[in-house]
Amino acid sequence: MIEIQRYDDVERIRLASWGSRIAGMDVSAYLVNGTLVDSGFPRSRGALARFLDERSVSAAMLTHYHEDHAGNAELLASRGIPVLMHAITRERLRAPAGIRAYRRVVWGTPRAVTSLPHAPVEAAPLQFVFTPGHSPDHQVVWAPERATLFSGDLWLGVRARVMHSAENPYRILESLRAAMALRPTRMFDAHRGPVRDPITALGAKISYLEETIAAIEAKIAAGWSDRAILRTVLDGDEAVAIASRGEYSRMNFVKAVRRERAGR
Numbered sequence: 001m002i003e004i005q006r007y008d009d010v011e012r013i014r015l016a017s018w019g020s021r022i023a024g025m026d027v028s029a030y031l032v033n034g035t036l037v038d039s040g041f042p043r044s045r046g047a048l049a050r051f052l053d054e055r056s057v058s059a060a061m062l063t064h065y066h067e068d069h070a071g072n073a074e075l076l077a078s079r080g081i082p083v084l085m086h087a088i089t090r091e092r093l094r095a096p097a098g099i100r101a102y103r104r105v106v107w108g109t110p111r112a113v114t115s116l117p118h119a120p121v122e123a124a125p126l127q128f129v130f131t132p133g134h135s136p137d138h139q140v141v142w143a144p145e146r147a148t149l150f151s152g153d154l155w156l157g158v159r160a161r162v163m164h165s166a167e168n169p170y171r172i173l174e175s176l177r178a179a180m181a182l183r184p185t186r187m188f189d190a191h192r193g194p195v196r197d198p199i200t201a202l203g204a205k206i207s208y209l210e211e212t213i214a215a216i217e218a219k220i221a222a223g224w225s226d227r228a229i230l231r232t233v234l235d236g237d238e239a240v241a242i243a244s245r246g247e248y249s250r251m252n253f254v255k256a257v258r259r260e261r262a263g264r
């Protein structure tokens with residue numbers, strides 16, 4: 001399923017599968033200046049291919065390796081479109097790790113990307129800005145001429161408390177500050193779409209994360225258990241924690257703070 005929305009010079013390519021609809025999720029790629037930002041998930045391959053038939057796409061930039069963003073890198077490469085990405089993204093795509101059943105249902109199974117043509121470093125006037133935390137390779141795409149930020153999975157809403165087991169809230173915070181320093185006037189989130197008043201939205205998320213991390217740290221210092229912190233600071237967990245068998249949960253937020261503190 002594909003829906004195209006136009007925002008001035010930006011096209012939002014909103015992609016969903018039956019599985020993702022049921023899970024209440026969709027993801028968007030964006031086309032700006034002939035450059036595609038992200039590529040959707042493996043199950044959206046046919047829809048994306050038909051979209052590419054109708055447009056001229058000169059390059060693609062992938063924000064990170066997750067299958068709902070980089071899931072059609074191989075399709076782009078097979079059409080000779082230069083696909084730009086971080087070195088870690090490239091490494092992950094060459095040998096994708098297995099993903100759990102629910103993610104295969106929602107997004108489809110990623111294929112190994114073996115035929116990436118040599119790509120230039122940037123698709124001017126767009127630039128990558130390294131913003132790790134959500135994943136170790138995460139980069140936002142910045143269009144300085146129109147102060148437009150394609151934020152990938154950096155923002156995801158102010159109070160997004162569910163984290164992947166590998167996420168690092170401290171690095172997310174640093175990355176949000178780096179994005180804020182760009183002073184974007186337009187922002188396009190990979191799941192939420194266009195975000196009104198990006199500086200306020202980024203600022204609200206920074207405050208929320210700072211306060212929540214501080215609250216979790218205080219409870220850890222006072223000897224509280226992860227379960228008690230989850231209940232008190234984050235109001236318990238969400239259904240996704242069970243559906244994903246803990247891969248995505250609010251508990252991961254608590255565990256990440258404990259892990260990062262211990263590592264200092």
Ligand SMILES: [Zn+2]
Binds near residue numbers: 066135
């Ligand atoms: Zn992601």
